Amino acid sequence: MDVRYINPFVKSIANTFQTMCGLSINVEKPQLKSGDDPSSDVSGVIGFSGDAAGSVALLFNYDVASKIASAFAGTEINEDHDDFSDAIGELANMVAGGAKAQFEGLNISISLPNVIRGKNHNLSGSKSAPRLIIPCNTDMGTFYMEIGMVLTKSVAASQTAAVGASQ
Amino acid sequence: MDVRYINPFVKSIANTFQTMCGLSINVEKPQLKSGDDPSSDVSGVIGFSGDAAGSVALLFNYDVASKIASAFAGTEINEDHDDFSDAIGELANMVAGGAKAQFEGLNISISLPNVIRGKNHNLSGSKSAPRLIIPCNTDMGTFYMEIGMVLTKSVAASQTAAVGASQ
Numbered sequence: 566m567d568v569r570y571i572n573p574f575v576k577s578i579a580n581t582f583q584t585m586c587g588l589s590i591n592v593e594k595p596q597l598k599s600g601d602d603p604s605s606d607v608s609g610v611i612g613f614s615g616d617a618a619g620s621v622a623l624l625f626n627y628d629v630a631s632k633i634a635s636a637f638a639g640t641e642i643n644e645d646h647d648d649f650s651d652a653i654g655e656l657a658n659m660v661a662g663g664a665k666a667q668f669e670g671l672n673i674s675i676s677l678p679n680v681i682r683g684k685n686h687n688l689s690g691s692k693s694a695p696r697l698i699i700p701c702n703t704d705m706g707t708f709y710m711e712i713g714m715v716l717t718k719s720v721a722a723s724q725t726a727a728v729g730a731s732q
Numbered sequence: 733m734d735v736r737y738i739n740p741f742v743k744s745i746a747n748t749f750q751t752m753c754g755l756s757i758n759v760e761k762p763q764l765k766s767g768d769d770p771s772s773d774v775s776g777v778i779g780f781s782g783d784a785a786g787s788v789a790l791l792f793n794y795d796v797a798s799k800i801a802s803a804f805a806g807t808e809i810n811e812d813h814d815d816f817s818d819a820i821g822e823l824a825n826m827v828a829g830g831a832k833a834q835f836e837g838l839n840i841s842i843s844l845p846n847v848i849r850g851k852n853h854n855l856s857g858s859k860s861a862p863r864l865i866i867p868c869n870t871d872m873g874t875f876y877m878e879i880g881m882v883l884t885k886s887v888a889a890s891q892t893a894a895v896g897a898s899q
Contacts, residue, residue: 601849604850608848610777610779610846611779612777612778612779612780612781612787612842612843612844612846613779613781613843614779614780614781614782614840614841614842614843615781615782615841618841618842618843618844619843619844620779620843620844620846622846650856651858651859654856654857654858655858674781674782674785674841675779675781675785676779676780676781676785676786676787676843677779677785677786677787677857677858677861677880677882678857678858679777679779679787679789679846679855679856679857680855680856680857681775681848681850681853681854681855682768682853682854682856683771683848683850683851683852683853683854684850685850686848686849686850686853687848687849687850688846688847688848689817689821689846689847689849690821690844690845690846690847691818691821691822691844691845692818694844713844715844
């Protein structure tokens, strides 16, 4: 993935969590996902499509998710609370929406959130679409952002043409 | 959800599984999802966006998923096989793509598949976007299709205006 498409997610997650949860995030270097790890207990996933197709997911264990959902809602929320999944889905939605607004020259739209709950589940995509894992360290614990993104063929071709023309 | 937007999914899942797995599906009546059920062991999820935002998910237990992935691949594939997640993701992708092609008057695009694995996980969306569960009975066992879909405001408004004008 081109760094131009990673930075919007990194900026958006920092901004979303600072604004909505009062939480500073120390974002580690993105790693290419290999195998199934990290596993998670609750994941908020948003798909996107248009000039690029893919998804962004936030992966939490229950303990960290409960603390963050509580900070977001301003009241104690654990994984059994009615509003728990909505809070995690809304955070994923805000991260995706914030990133989308920063993409230059890419017209993409985002889907509705899916929230997955289940101890130690794993996400995967297709082998042809590599994913990045970005560890996010906070005072409430570490969680992960997982991004997979593939430019549509026409956009990828026009970018290659533009690079060729400028050489 | 308007029946006009459910039928494309029903037709697409029947066509996809017949063509790709040689499997007939007896589709039960759609039910409004309440609570977390059904849980699943492996889920293939595709988001979509554009004139409508949402997602379609196929929910399997491991036993049914292994049988169906094996029929799809033409060789024995269980949940530990390297190609297992790809097979489930590709089936979800084909169901979404087939439905998309049948939407009349709606321009939507689809994301890349996410495949979730983990014994007894649950999917949920936001409370403001109800979901339908469609049980799919086959000779290999029962699985479920879960659909959530919301028209974008401009499309919903134009449809309301069209109904008003025709009255």
